[in-house]
Amino acid sequence: MTVLKTEQLTKQFGGLTAVDEVDLEIEQGEGVSLIGPNGAGKSTFINLVTRRLEPSYGEIAFQGDSIIGMDPHEVVQRGMSKSFQTASIFPELTVKENATIAALAAEHGSFRFNFFRNQNSYPAVDELANEVLESVGLYDEREDQADSLDYGNKRRLELGIALAAEPDMLLMDEPTAGMSPDETKSTVDLIKRVKDELDLTFLLVEHDMEIVFDISDRIVVLNRGSVIAEGTPTEVQNDPAVQEAYLGGVEE
Ligand SMILES: Nc1ncnc2c1ncn2[C@@H]1O[C@H](COP(=O)(O)OP(=O)(O)O)[C@@H](O)[C@H]1O
Ligand SMILES: [Mg+2]
Incomplete structure (x- = not known):
């Protein structure tokens, strides 16, 4: 297609x-x-x-x-999602909250929710946010405030936010x-892994x-x-x- x-x-x-x-x-x-x-x-x-x-x-x-x-x-x-824009991060929220908001916004905005097609429910959003954080390697940092992440992890979160919309x-x-x-190497590895997964x-x-x-x-x-x-x-x-x-x- x-x-x-x-x-x-x-x-x-x-x-x-x-x-x-x-x-x-x-x-x-x-x-x-x-x-x-x-x-x-x-x-x-x-x-x-x-x-x-x-x-x-x-x-x-x-x-x-x-x-x-x-x-x-x-x-x-x-x-269609564009990634690696720092503007997409809410700095005062946690990593997990950032991913959740992105997942919720996408679901609410378009009523499309591919991973969990039949459940427009918070548990599904929560699960998607966790999956995305695992994909970008930020699951262990999920309770950290986004602002406190180092540069490389902020880029990971930006990619996670884009992916949470299930583009x-x-x-x-x-x-x-x-x-x-x-x-650079870790970002490239990340993009490759996410592409395969x-x-x-x-x-x-x-x-x-x-x-x-x-x-x-x-x-x-x-x-x-x-x-x-x-x-x-x-x-x-x-x-x-x-x-x-x-x-x-x-x-x-
Ligand atoms: N808003 C704009 N107004 C006038 N010229 C522009 C504008 N944006 C880009 N250009 C010109 O268009 C050409 C292509 O730019 P760009 O798409 O940024 O190239 P690249 O991303 O491949 O480096 C360049 O000559 C640039 O100067
Ligand atoms: Mg350019």
């Missing part, structure tokens, strides 16, 4: 075409990375898909329905930006090639707003157009 499909998706800023007629499809359970030199249009593409930016033209379908014209929160309620697709824009090598579908923007090759089923390469290559990590690595774009362009 196709989760996300863009057709001719385009965003112009004045005379600059930041995203140029991009056709992209992501299948259920697929982990796709969007790479490209600085300024290639990656963040703009993510902002179009999450409805934070209005396209100049083109189509975006999520789960088979056009989302053009929808508010960003409507798209979230349909199952059908998770978007991540440079999740390891600003992390130490250790934190939950059969997560994701679209990742990441400039670290080692991470991208490690984590992706498929890689899409943007350059000056256009897709210049697409394929498995090995295919993309060996693609002359990609080597040209990276050697000839400015690397991030």
Whole structure:
């Protein structure tokens, strides 16, 4: 099943075409990375898909329905979640309360509750919150105040909050930006584990090639707003157009 499909998706800023007629499809359970030199249009593409930016033209379908014209929160309620935004954490609440609120908000907002389809009850929410905290490795910290977590654990909680909404697709824009090598490794391991455990579908923007090759089923390469290559990590690595774009362009 196709989760996300863009057709001719385009965003112009004045005379600059930041995203140029991009056709992209992501299948259920697929982990796709969007790479490209600085300024290639990656963040703009993510902002179009999450409805934070209005396209100049083109189509975006999520789960088979056009989302053009929808508010960003409507798209979230349909199952598209963006992770690694510190703003999603309530610092004064506990880790467990943060996960619970995220699970409740998703259930209340859309009446979809995949894990426990027949029970719109608090025990189900509680169980989901616990499961999510186990997935992201924060179960033992569940009674801690969110504010007291270190940087790496805060990122884990952000991912947990996104997962508690049981997203059908998770978007991540440079999740390891600003992390130490250790934190980066643990975040990458976490994303891989969650992908396997939950059969997560994701679209990742990441400039670290080692991470991208490690984590992706498929890689899409943007350059000056256009897709210049697409394929498995090995295919993309060996693609002359990609080597040209990276050697000839400015690397991030
Ligand atoms: N709000 C905006 N207004 C004008 N130009 C923008 C805006 N956002 C991005 N751009 C331009 O669009 C191009 C793509 O930017 P961006 O999507 O942030 O690239 P990337 O995330 O791949 O580094 C860049 O040239 C950038 O300067
Ligand atoms: Mg960017």
